[in-house]
Amino acid sequence: MPSLPPFPVTTVGSWPRTPELIRATKRKAPELEAMRDEACLASLRVQEAAGVDIVTDGEQRRDNFFSFLSERVEGFDCMSMADLLDHVEDKAGFEALLQTLDVPAYSIRNNVAVGKLRAIKPLVFDDFLFLRKHTDKPIKVTLPGPYLLTRSAWVQSLSSATYPTREELGDDVVKLLRAELIQLAEAGCEVVQFDEPALTELSFAGKSNTHTFMCAALAANADPEGELNYAVELMNRLVEGVTGTLKSMHVCRGNWSRDEGVLLSGSYDELIPYFARMNLDMFVLEYATERAGDPALLKGLPSSAHVGFGVVNPRTDEIEDPVAIARRVRALCEDLGHERVQLNPDCGFGTFAERPMNTAEVARKKLEALAQASRLLRSGEI
Numbered sequence: 001m002p003s004l005p006p007f008p009v010t011t012v013g014s015w016p017r018t019p020e021l022i023r024a025t026k027r028k029a030p031e032l033e034a035m036r037d038e039a040c041l042a043s044l045r046v047q048e049a050a051g052v053d054i055v056t057d058g059e060q061r062r063d064n065f066f067s068f069l070s071e072r073v074e075g076f077d078c079m080s081m082a083d084l085l086d087h088v089e090d091k092a093g094f095e096a097l098l099q100t101l102d103v104p105a106y107s108i109r110n111n112v113a114v115g116k117l118r119a120i121k122p123l124v125f126d127d128f129l130f131l132r133k134h135t136d137k138p139i140k141v142t143l144p145g146p147y148l149l150t151r152s153a154w155v156q157s158l159s160s161a162t163y164p165t166r167e168e169l170g171d172d173v174v175k176l177l178r179a180e181l182i183q184l185a186e187a188g189c190e191v192v193q194f195d196e197p198a199l200t201e202l203s204f205a206g207k208s209n210t211h212t213f214m215c216a217a218l219a220a221n222a223d224p225e226g227e228l229n230y231a232v233e234l235m236n237r238l239v240e241g242v243t244g245t246l247k248s249m250h251v252c253r254g255n256w257s258r259d260e261g262v263l264l265s266g267s268y269d270e271l272i273p274y275f276a277r278m279n280l281d282m283f284v285l286e287y288a289t290e291r292a293g294d295p296a297l298l299k300g301l302p303s304s305a306h307v308g309f310g311v312v313n314p315r316t317d318e319i320e321d322p323v324a325i326a327r328r329v330r331a332l333c334e335d336l337g338h339e340r341v342q343l344n345p346d347c348g349f350g351t352f353a354e355r356p357m358n359t360a361e362v363a364r365k366k367l368e369a370l371a372q373a374s375r376l377l378r379s380g381e382i
């Protein structure tokens with residue numbers, strides 16, 4: 001296991017992109033790769049200066065946290081929600097859902113499996129090597145989780161010629177992610193985080209037909225318990241026997257709108273028993289938002305598991321008070337033990353390139369508040 005300072009500060013992954021980078025990404029400008037390198041380094045420098053202990057590249061090479069795979073994996077077609085509307089079974093329902101959830105149909109893209117999946121370049125390994133060259137700090141690399149990827153990429157009318165069932169696609173998704181995880185672990189990447197935001201929806205939506213835009217393809221009659229068991233199975237197949245890196249999962253309730261009313265709500269209560277069955281070392285969860293419930297329930301996780309405790313909200317302008325953050329962390333440590341707790345925002349600051357949840361300036365101040373809280377805890381002042 002990598003050695004980390006006490007109360008390490010980290011991020012969930014993404015950082016707001018500059019308008020120039022977004023424009024260059026859209027028109028696939030010839031200088032795009034150089035701009036991406038520079039943007040990753042700019043994000044790294046902000047994190048280092050703010051006092052972040054485990055750094056990321058700010059996902060500056062990505063349009064969103066999972067769509068970027070279509071540039072690196074043959075068989076994925078990256079479609080906008082507007083494109084996808086033509087193919088989902090319940091068009092009217094999907095359109096109404098996008099409106100209700102405040103998702104502009106043009107601005108968010110999704111990978112759809114339209115052929116046999118095959119990596120044509122490393123998914124993230126090169127990105128890790130690039131960052132390693134530029135920092136001595138522990139590195140976190142993020143990847144979409146196996147359940148999210150399987151569920152969001154299988155659209156019957158487009159996928160079934162190659163993958164007659166979603167489970168067959170899931171087998172290839174696991175292979176793809178596992179090969180990458182092994183490579184990262186062998187190269188000494190300190191933390192590999194799988195993002196599984198769709199899990200909360202299963203627990204809150206129950207057997208109703210409501211679901212988030214990311215999972216347009218889910219059959220309306222799907223059984224949440226069966227889906228959660230499938231998510232556990234996929235994750236355990238993916239991580240089985242891999243050591244040398246902190247195998248981590250981030251689960252939140254959506255990060256595409258500042259209107260808390262349209263994001264999912266509900267605590268992690270029902271999910272914790274499923275988390276506990278995943279052979280993971282760490283769970284990165286949001287607790288700055290009141291929608292998350294009582295952190296005391298984290299006692300239900302295995303006693304060896306670390307918790308990435310979300311203590312600043314990426315969707316507000318207000319900068320959280322370091323003293324209040326540190327007190328909350330200290331209270332959680334009473335239940336979990338201090339060696340198991342990391343400090344992070346609830347989610348990324350720019351999950352979707354065109355829908356950043358904050359400016360880089362506010363994001364930087366929030367990271368500084370986390371680092372200040374960590375110093376108060378390390379010194380024993382709180």
Ligand SMILES: [Zn+2]
Binds near residue numbers: 197347
């Ligand atoms: Zn998130």
